[in-house]
Amino acid sequence: MEKNLKFFIKELGLECKAGEELLNRVPKGAYVSDLLSDVIGKAQEDMIWITTQAHRNIIAVASLKELSAIIVVNDRKVDDDVLESADSEGVVVLSTKEAAFETAGKLYCILYDIDT
């Protein structure tokens, strides 16, 4: 089965906050960082970005880098105006109660077919 965002949402128990109609995207890898310029420099197109940042500049960064989705961890609340700008920029915002370590670990295992 193709591992698209829908698949990751189900496997990791994520909540989709923005970009509902873009969940057929198939992510290629992921990057964990809370530093925006680090993401701009190092993340690659179609990656999932795992972060605790939840303010509106993350949308600009995801759009600039054409990332597959942002996963906001630790149940951080993302404001409605941020979600609106995500929708209009074509940015998928997912949310989880778990921390970055757990999220990245699970994502890694699924992306690279590692049994746990």
Next chain:
Amino acid sequence: MKMQYFIQGGDFSAGGRASTEVKSIIKQFNISPEKIRRIAIALYEAEMNVVAHAFKGKMDVDLRPDHIRVVFIDEGPGIEDIDKAMEEGFSTASDEVRQMGFGAGMGLPNIKRNCDEMLLSSVPGKGTRLEIKVLF
């Protein structure tokens, strides 16, 4: 084609607006997606530096058939040591700005990597001028 934008220092909620607007304008021309991506990244980093480090500034865009040249001029603290500022990891960002995820000290290196010509000059205590050129 020429355009000018005003950039307000400290206004992180509007931050990125000018570069986003330029990106959508240049998309209408016959410029490769890869070039558009590089231009957009360089302009965003430069705009956010004015927002994060200066009081106010302006961005002048000059779009030509074979290149784009963008000049950022701001009023602000300026840069004491340009070579140091260009180093990866060097940042004078305040704690408040760092909490938002700025201050990796990667912005200027990202600009350098994404343009063909970069000219940075500054008068400490007065302001900074940054010129970026990307060839099509």
